[in-house]
Amino acid sequence: MIMSDKINQIVGEFKQVLGIKVADSALGKKKAEKAAKKSIVQLKEQKFNKPLDQLSKVKGKLVFSDSNKPLHNIQLELWDRDIGTPGDYLGTGITDYNGQFTIYYDPASAGFLDLPDLELRLLDNRIHFDKENQPVSTYRIAYIIKGPDNVKQKEYDLGTCTIPYWLYKPDSHFARLFFSELEGTPDDYSVGRTLAGYDAASGLVPIKAKHVITNTLHPDQPSLPEIQAAYPPNLTMKLDQKTPGYSRSDEYFVDRIINGMNPCLLKRNKSNPNLFKTAFIWNDYEKDDDHDLNNVEVFFELKGDKLVATSITVQSRYSDSYAPHSLLKAPVTFTPKDGDKWSQAKRIFRTNSFFAAEMIEHYIKAHLQMEQYTIAAFRNLRKNPVRLILSPHVKSLVNINQRADEVLVSPTIGLVTTNGPLTPASVVQICKESIATYDWKGWKPRQPLCESHTFAKIANLYWQVLTEYLDIFFEDYKDEIVKEWVEIRRLSDDIVEHSVAYEPHIPCGSAPDSDYDWYDYNELDKPDIPRVTINGKVKATRPITNSDQPNETDIQNLKEFCRYVVFVLTFWHSWVNDAQANEGGELYYSSLALRNGSFGSENDPNIAPNILESTNLIYMVNVLTAIKYGYILKNEDDDIPEELRTTLASYKDKFASLNYDIGNIRALINV
Known part of the structure; x- marks a missing residue:
């Protein structure tokens, strides 16, 4: 790593630490709470002292800009837009299932001798329940349509307006949201979630930053034991403190396979219902040049009502076998009698399982x-x-x-x-x-x-x-x-x-097998x-x-x-x-x-x-x-x-x- 890259790396880590510390400070939290409150608007109550035939009205139609489908049941407010001032509320409405709306308003509400400069606000609402378990809506402005200035017409038609509301990302293989830099996110975190994120990161970001900076200056430091000791002990470490070696036991190994982060769906032997297996087979995929990629299968026997691991088969790629369907080494099978090799095979399976999880x-x-x-x-x-x-x-x-x-x-x-x-x-x-x-x-x-x-x-x-x-x-x-x-x-x-x-598609945790079939198809x-x-x-x-x-x-x-x-x-x-x-x-x-x-x-x-x-x-x-x-x-x-x-x-x-x-x-x- 050249010197300029090292400096940039170090500066970047310092910025991250400083940023999270500022965000997690009392001032940062207060700022987050203030920003959240600022985005909320109160829905105005519409009252007129005149009959409808003496009022002006604005009508139009709203459609999604990505599909031209009607934007239905969206709450609207009509305002008189005033430069440098909050503006004057004119009226409220809602679109129907065709995306159409009509809003009545009194032009006099724009102020003395002021013809209204129309502004249509689309309001998003979120619902919470009050103490009586009744739904209550809060609103925020989702989008603003700037209409014409100095409107004199008694009836004004905004026509069909295309709205960039919860748009699908174009040309994406999956259904993903299109994030606009101008409009931002349509769905902010709650204040509580934002503050909880600051709290969680503030104690961990400095640890990682220290390690990255140390490694940037001294490529052989810190050691892995030093890295491990800097972070909180996890479940496996706590289990071994209580019962040394338990996290590496066969009992815990099987428990994690069926009850862990990746609760594997097992296959049952067609001839013997007490035999099971699970596997991770990666033959269809290209690997990188830094890490190993091993196919691995674990076999079990149901003894009474206890599932026991009986063998593990590992098949590795050659060091230069990067491409899909590369030539593989001969599979090697290990049993609990193989001592260290059995323990190492279990670690290989755990790594595959964690990666897939x-x-x-x-x-x-x-x-x-x-x-x-x-x-x-x-x-x-x-x-x-x-x-x-x-x-x-x-x-x-x-x-x-x-x-x-x-x-x-x-x-x-x-x-x-x-x-x-x-x-x-x-x-x-x-x-x-x-x-x-x-x-x-x-x-x-x-x-x-x-x-x-x-x-x-x-x-x-x-x-x-x-x-x-x-x-x-x-x-x-x-x-x-x-x-x-x-x-x-x-x-x-x-x-x-x-x-x-x-x-x-056959899940990458499996492969065609004439001797085994899924023990349960509910999730498939x-x-x-x-x-x-x-x-x-x-x-x-x-x-x-x-x-x-x-x-x-x-x-x-x-x-x-x-x-x-x-x-x-x-x-x-x-x-x-x-x-x-x-x-x-x-x-x-x-x-x-x-x-x-x-x-x-x-x-x-x-x-x-x-x-x-x-x-x-x-x-x-x-x-x-x-x-x-x-x-x-x-x-x-x-x-x-x-x-x-x-x-x-x-x-x-x-x-x-x-x-x-x-x-x-x-x-x-x-x-």
Whole structure:
């Protein structure tokens, strides 16, 4: 590294530390709170002292600028625009399902001898519940249309106005939000979440900065033990403090495979129902030149009601085998009798599992997949009560996804792409392959395969909670849901239209196998359920409805859709996200990739991630789990429906019997 690069690196780290310290200061927090309050506007009450035929009016039509579809049920305010002053309120209105509106106003409201300079304000609203559990809306200005000056006409037609509201990103393979530098984000974090982020980062950013600066000046420093000691101890380290060696035991190894951050879906032997296996096979993908990429399979036997690991098969690439379908070394199989080699094979599997968890189960399945539903919900749900179900869970997602694109999968600095073994192009390839099979229709959690399969038990219990909650909600709000069904039809149309094309794909954690088949198909693609074709492409995501008037099947589809989306946004993301430090916070236990052959002592720094990768990994997994804000039962933003909170709380003891605290279920993806 040349001197100018070193200086820039050091200055950049100092800036990051200074920036987070300022943001986390009392002044910074006060500024954040002030900015949030400033964005909120009070909806004006419209009163006229004249009959309507003596008033002027403005009419027009609003459409999305990316589709020319009507922008329906959006709240509007008409103002007289005055330079240098706040302006004068004239009237209010709302668009109909054709995007059309009419607003009456009294020209005299513009002021004495002042003809109105028209300004139309589009208002976004967010809903929270008051102490009586009644919904209350707060508003902010989403967009402003500047009309003509000095309007004399009694009736003025603004015509058709195209609005850049929750736009889809053009030319994106996935349904992603288009972020405009001029308009900014349409969905800011809550103040509480912003402040929690500052708190979480303020203690961790200086640690990473110290390591990066030290390494910039002294390339062989700090040592990996020094890096590890600087960060908080994670779960595996705490377990070993209590019971030395437990985190490396076969018992804990199997427990993490079925109940960990990446709860693997196992295959069952077709001839012997007591034999199982799981695998990570990467033959289809290009690897980088810094890390090892190993195919790995673990085999199990169900003895009584206990799953036991019996062997691990590792197949490695040659050092120069970068391309997909490269020549592989002969597979090598290890058993518990192989001592150190068995332990090293388990570490190789843990590394594969953690990498797949971070890339697929965390980023793709939760963050990336849920953006398609989030955009469609904000574009279309304003009057339908289903908005009360989805809004508290989809909010903030587009913001954190934009951040995740940078910190997880950016080609140059992303954790997955720089610390993992695959090239950025291969990561994108897996994103495309994975999303192409995901859908809400027919999905439900896997069934437990043995007594110790607590993840499956907890997932099914939470699925039951959501089923009861949605049954109650739909019974209470059925008339309004049906009345405003057009919003659901448009929600469904947007989702399907912007869905990726369906492509049958075998998950990268598996391979065709004549001897084994999935023990459970609940979470896998259901090719027998029909899909729709648009412009010659079969869409991965199925429609909720094809009608402006629902039948009973449509209602059940909507319930099923809501249950799936809420499940992923809350429980699934909570499970995966909050286990990151547990499974990636100890360098010698696991990492996103190994090096130099992968086999060897845990204490060998040549096999572990390099110095910068090591501190970046532990820093990131700690930050992403340290932000403690946005939980269902805490309901910090007062927007979680009471029906969900009370139903979940009624199951507290049942979850506790599985050693799971329902207070840990996050309400949304905001980290």
